[in-house]
Amino acid sequence: MQRWINPDKGRYYLVDLVQDLLGDWTLILSWGALGSRGGQMRVMVVASKSAGLEQLETIAKRRRRCGYQLESQGRDLQESQKELTDLETAPQRLT
16 A cells, blocks of 8 residues: 655545455555545556556656655555566566
8 A cells, every 4th residue: 555645735645456356456546635534535447466556656656746755655565566577577488
């Protein structure tokens, strides 16, 4: 899980990449005002784990551009990003 905050605007943005009970990969996004019980949530199904990780990178770039700072990042996500990097740099097998 990634937690982004924008202290100047008092906003937060959470994003998590999880596999559901059916084996589908989903991005769970939630955002709102810091200190508020309100907020919004969106669930997006992605084609694969690697597609979800790419989407996380896109979200991270957008959050930085909008003045958000990464407050925390879960260990599982860091491991997943390393797996994706390993897959991208592994030699391709011809089938």
